[in-house]
Amino acid sequence: MWSTLATDLPNSFRFTGTKSDALAVREIFKNRYIPAITAMKFEGQPVEPPKPVKAFPDELVWDMKTDKKIVRRHAPFADFQKFLVTEAASGNISRQEVVSMIPPHFLDVKPGMVVLDMCAAPGSKTAQLAEMIHGDEEERVKKAASGESPNTGDGGDYSDDGRSTGLLIANDTDYKRAGMLVHQVKRLNFPNLIVTQHDASIYPSIELPSAQGEKKQHLKFDRILCDVPCSGDGTARKNPGVWSKWTPKDGLGLNNLQLRILFRGLHMLKKGGRLVYSTCSMNPIENEAVIAAAVEASGGTSKVKIVDCSHLLPELKRKPGLTKWKVMDTSFDTGSKETTAHLFSSWDNFVQAHFKNEQSESTRNFSNKIVPGCFPPTAESEEGRIPLENCLRVYPHMQDTGGFFVAVLEKVGDIKVAQIRSSSNEADLKQARAALENATPSEFESNDKANGEVPTREQSPLKRKLDNDEDDDTAKRSKTDDAPAEPVVSAVEELPSKPAPNGSDTRSAPSGKPKPEQQSQNKEYFEYLSADNSDVTRILDFFGISDRFPRDRFMVKNSEGLLLNKLYYTSALAKSIINQNKYRGMKFVHCGVIMFVAHKVNKDRDLPAPWRLQNEGIRILEPWASKRIVHCTSKATLYKLLIEMFPILPKDGAHKIGEVGDQLMKLDIGCVFLQIEQTEGEDGFPFRMVLPLWRHPGSANLMVDKDDRKAMLLRLFNEKNPEIINHVADxxxxxxxxxxxxxxxxxxxxxxxxxxxxxxxxxxxxxxxDENDDADGDVKMEQGDAIDVDA
Structure with missing residues (x-):
């Protein structure tokens, strides 16, 4: 493991598994970029190309272990990097660490389920969950729209004309991180998604609509992902700064926060539902200790079961969860300023050391974060034993990844509301002290060896001052030299509390007390329009949208509820939750997919529908359209539309946009659906596409921004640095x-x-x-005149 930690973490990425075009992009990647890299040699040896990660199915997850000095010197890697960047922006690829992809797989999400991601930012796991909730929705809706049954026999609820009836709520406590989350998920264009900003440990209950006089009902979740803030020592390969500041005590300051988040998640889970708890840490204080404490607080294994997940992702190399561990503490002597390291195997050992210290009237202070729940659970019978071995651990050296911990919990019984203990051990120690009042000194002496106490600082090769301010909920970090395997006394200057460096998908602990809520300055408005709204009706009639398409799910984002610039679409459940809870203190940050954007036109021109279709929502609407449909059958035509903005479409005379231009000539001004069907052959298209196109009086324009145009040109035509022609700009x-x-x-x-x-x-x-010259040619000079000889 040490050898692996000293090496760079492989670059990994994932193809979006539910999008047909993403799977086609995977084939383009395999056929275009893999051969180019495989053909390379470095110092006479072949270069290892990216390879699919065997632990995940369908070749959706890939990683690349090539040395950076090789990558920087060879052009095929530059081409590959450009491909990754453009496809990630298009939503076909997610750049994500391999181990962070594990938790969503173990949740076993099905379309139609209601899912909560409690600590979601930056959003890579959220994207996985959203894909699972929607499944192959495009194919189902297409069947429903053509009169076929959308049911696929997988147990999903497709009663909404093939659309997923499920919902994903993604939450983060920090407003800026919630903004990062929105940026990550918006590219996936899912209408069944709500982003909230709340402290996960006290996440508010979500009220459901109920008839007048009926008892209020609150939302319970089928699945919950609880990927909690942690010390992040499992990310040391990509964040070396984590390891330089690591101490075995880091988990103590986070244990209580992690437990409170997990316990809140269990309360919001449906009976029979599944919760996955995960961290990017290998510290049992943050992992197995939290799981055991949560199960005990819930009422034991008769209420919450730790699921054996050995059959899930069978190719994933793993180790079972720990059932025994010790808790490290470093006591601090306020008189001598000396520190002493201790390893405690049980709560009793810790209490006895505390009691012995008080009896000797020492000025030595122990941590106030060590509580009974930090230690391995004890059970009087096999029936009451908590099977922590059902948890799983992934160590870096097992398959060249980061470190990760995962536990799958199933709620099998109702949980009574219980008070989770304080993060301080004062009450626990008071209770234990009362029980030890009659103990004899010999009992303490017999436990010194078990305590693992290092009695003097001279016996330790490392010395550090202990930061004895233990009131913060965050882990304290100190620089160390090369630390030996066993914890020992060490000394450095006191450092303020810092969260672990934040990587692409690393959970870092929040620093200090939670910031005050910023609802007033970050307020988002979500106002739904009535089903018979005249503007919405006019727009949908213009495109010939079937009456079966729901007309009561359109939303605007202004307090007046006016259709001004953008029109959003959401799922029915998302609408229900937002309308019911927007005045109850819920902080909604994001919801909805942009369906239409207002098109600015000349004031003298009256259009039946001055609204543009948007890439984000066009696939949701297109199966139900019967008007304004244009077909593109030639790659040459699509290339012309991509490489050239506003190609000329004169009223009389020839145009240069092929079969698309011929069809546009017969249509009035306004937006159209450009349909491109999947076809075989050299001039065929590898996957189906639907794009918005605007028909101007004298030109046409594909409503795709410049970056997306370049991505499509690279994907379909291998154009690496295309120059987009813009006639209007020119x-x-x-x-x-x-x-x-x-x-x-x-x-x-x-x-x-x-x-x-x-x-x-x-x-x-x-x-x-000249007129003033004398006869002899002399110039008559007035007094005070000067002559400029140069002039």
């Missing part, structure tokens, strides 16, 4: 240049006229002088 530049030239010409004329006037004045002055 005309604007030409007009500006013409005006600038005209201004320059006018300025030149003005300068010329001024020069001529000055010349005339100079000539007149010379002639005046």
């Amino acid at each position: 005309q604007a530049k030409a007009k500006a240049a013409k005006e600038a030239a005209k201004e320059e010409e006018e300025e030149h004329e003005q300068t010329k006229e001024a020069t001529e006037e000055a010349t005339e004045e100079a000539v007149e002055a010379v002639e005046a002088v």
Whole structure:
């Protein structure tokens, strides 16, 4: 493990498993980039190309272990990197660490389920969960729209014309991190998603609509992901700073927060539901100790079961959870400023050491974060034993990854509301002290060896000052030299509490007390329009949208509920939850997929629907459309539309956009669905596409931004650095240049006229002088005149 930790972490990425185009992109990647890299050699040896990770099915997860010095020197890697970046922006690829992909797989999410991601930012696991909730929705909806049954026999609820009836709520306590989360998930275009901003340990109950006079009902979740803040020691390969500041005590300050988040999740879980708890730490205080304490607080294994997940991802190499561990503490002597390291195997050992210290009237202080729940659980019978071995651990050296811990919990009985203990051990020690009042000194002496106490600082090769401020909930971090295997006394300057460096998917502990809520300054408005809204009706009628498509799920984001610029679409359950809870203190950060955007037109031109279809929502709407449909059958035509913005479409005369132009000539001004079907052959398309296109009076334009155009040109035509032609921008530049030239010409004329006037004045002055010449040629001088010889 030490050898592996000293090496770079392989780069890994995942293809979006529920999008047909993403799977086609995977084939493009395999056929275009893998052969180019495989053909390379470095120092006479073949270069290892990216390979699929065997632990995950369907070749959806890949990693690359090639040395950085090779990557930097060879062009095929530059091409591969460009491909990764563009496809990640398009939503076909997620760049994610291999071990962070494990928890969503173990949740076993099915379409139609209601799922909560409690600590979701930055959002890579959230994206996985969203994909699982929607499943192969596009194919199901297409069947429903054509009159076929959308049911696939997988147990999902497809009663909403093939659409997933499920919902994913993704939460993060920090507003900025919640913003990162929104940025990550928006590219996936899922309407069944809500992003909230709350402290996960006290996540509010979500109220469901109920009839007047009925008892209030609250939302319970089928699945919950509890990927909690942690010390992050499992990320040391990509965040070396974590290891340089690591101490065995780091988990003590986080244990209580992790337990409170997990316990809150168990309360919100349905009976029979599944919760996955995970960390990127290998510290049992943050892992097995939290699981055991939560199970005990819930009422034992008759209420919460630790699921044996050995059959899930069978190719994943793993170790069972720990059932025995010791808790490390470093006591601090306020008099001598000395520190002493201790390893306690049980709560009793810790209490006895405390009691012995008080009896001797020592000035030595122990941690106030060590509580009974930090230690391995004890059971009087096999029936009451908590099977922590059913948890799993992934160590870095097992399959060249980061370190990770996962536990799968199933709620089998109702849990009574219980008070989770304080993060301080004061009450626990008071109770234990009372029980030990009659103990004899010999009992303490017999336990010294078990305590693992290092009695003097001189016996330790490392010395450090202990930061004895234990009131913060975050782990204290100190720099160390190369630490030996066993914890020992050490000494460095006191450092303030810092969270672990935050990687692409690393959970870091929040620093200090939670910040005050920022609801007032970060307020988002979500107002739904009525099903018979005249503007919505006019838009949908313009595109011939079937009456079966729901018209009561359109939303705007302004407090007045006015259709101004953007029109969003959400699922029915998302609408129900937002309407019921937006005045109950819930902090909704994001919901909805953009379906239409207002199109600015000349005031003198009256269009039946001055609204543009948007890439984000076009696939949701397109199966139900019967009007404004244009077919593209040639790759040459699509290339022309991608490489050239605003190609000319004159009223009379020829155009250069093939079969698309022929169809547009018959349509009025406005937006259209550009349908591109999957076809075989060299001129065929590898997957089906639907794109928005606007028909102008004298031109046409694909409503795809420049970056997406370049991504499609790279994906379909292998154009690495395309120059996008923009006729409107070029005309604007030409007009500006013409005006600038005209201004320059006018300025030149003005300068010329001024020069001529000055010349005339100079000539007149010379002639005046000549008139004053004497007959002998001398110039008559007035007193005070001066002669400029050079002039």
